[in-house]
Amino acid sequence: MNLSPLRIFVHGASGRMGRALLRLAPERSDLVLVAAATRAGAPLPEAPGLPVLATSALDAAPVFDLAIDFSLPEAFDGILGLCRRRGVGLVSGTTGLSEAQFEAFNALSERQAVLWSANFSIGVAVLRALVQRAAAAVPGWDADVVESHHVHKKDAPSGTALLLGAAVEAGRGRAPHYASLRAGDIVGEHLVQLTGPGERLELAHRATSRDIFARGALEAAARVARLGPGRHDFGALLLAEPRA
Numbered sequence: 001m002n003l004s005p006l007r008i009f010v011h012g013a014s015g016r017m018g019r020a021l022l023r024l025a026p027e028r029s030d031l032v033l034v035a036a037a038t039r040a041g042a043p044l045p046e047a048p049g050l051p052v053l054a055t056s057a058l059d060a061a062p063v064f065d066l067a068i069d070f071s072l073p074e075a076f077d078g079i080l081g082l083c084r085r086r087g088v089g090l091v092s093g094t095t096g097l098s099e100a101q102f103e104a105f106n107a108l109s110e111r112q113a114v115l116w117s118a119n120f121s122i123g124v125a126v127l128r129a130l131v132q133r134a135a136a137a138v139p140g141w142d143a144d145v146v147e148s149h150h151v152h153k154k155d156a157p158s159g160t161a162l163l164l165g166a167a168v169e170a171g172r173g174r175a176p177h178y179a180s181l182r183a184g185d186i187v188g189e190h191l192v193q194l195t196g197p198g199e200r201l202e203l204a205h206r207a208t209s210r211d212i213f214a215r216g217a218l219e220a221a222a223r224v225a226r227l228g229p230g231r232h233d234f235g236a237l238l239l240a241e242p243r244a
């Protein structure tokens with residue numbers, strides 16, 4: 001049994017999610033941050049002393065076992081390429097990726113353990129299963145996925161809305177309609193609305209702190225590192241063995 005902590009490289013470390021990861025990673029004794037990357041490559045107050053590289057110089061990264069990425073689609077190819085060259089795994093929560101980027105991610109999964117999830121909260125993992133079941137029970141009803149996020153969010157519909165939409169489609173064979181709202185500092189809210197004649201069923205999740213996503217990603221990293229190559233699923237991994 002390997003007792004040394006998993007060496008983690010954080011990509012997108014200056015962002016809202018990156019900073020939460022740097023702040024929360026020290027809660028865990030099974031992981032250790034060895035370096036991070038941002039566009040500027042300047043030190044970050046959340047992790048004093050942690051080496052921070054510029055994303056233009058990722059090959060200067062020290063040895064690491066797995067990267068955690070919360071960046072933007074335009075930055076994703078850089079971290080994927082580094083993981084491929086180093087022969088290490090990747091956990092990513094970056095949304096808005098293209099089909100070509102998912103293909104490249106799938107190709108990495110042939111050699112490494114990787115995991116991408118649009119949402120690292122346990123609540124959404126549970127909601128996804130409930131939505132599929134509900135949509136299957138009322139296949140003729142209208143289905144709408146409504147998502148609300150902070151004004152800085154760039155992609156729409158959100159990755160989570162698309163994930164819940166796929167659950168609707170898996171349940172009833174047809175995609176739902178999507179609506180997106182950008183307002184203030186909303187962390188992330190998702191409503192799946194199934195509407196029939198004279199009644200409406202609402203299934204919703206509201207995130208009030210990014211810490212849930214950061215803790216979920218750290219847990220996913222620790223679990224994925226114990227697995228072999230393949231594209232692993234956050235919901236399946238977490239719900240098979242729920243945390244206390």
Ligand SMILES: NC(=O)C1=CN([C@@H]2O[C@H](COP(=O)(O)OP(=O)(O)OC[C@H]3O[C@@H](n4cnc5c(N)ncnc54)[C@H](OP(=O)(O)O)[C@@H]3O)[C@@H](O)[C@H]2O)C=CC1
Nearest residue numbers: 012014015016017039055071075093094095118119120213
């Ligand atoms: N799966 C999940 O559970 C969650 C997913 N997300 C997703 O995670 C991603 C990040 O979200 P958030 O932290 O709010 O975003 P931010 O905009 O706050 O952070 C983005 C990070 O990516 C870096 N970056 C952006 N563009 C480039 C580039 N061209 N080259 C190199 N680095 C770049 C930024 O660096 P710089 O500071 O230099 O701009 C920053 O470090 C988004 O896709 C979001 O949708 C968010 C929350 C939860």
Ligand SMILES: O=C(O)C1=N[C@H](C(=O)O)C[C@H](O)C1
Nearest residue numbers: 095118119153158159160188
């Ligand atoms: O950008 C965000 O903030 C979030 N993005 C993810 C998404 O696109 O679904 C997850 C969460 O809702 C926050």
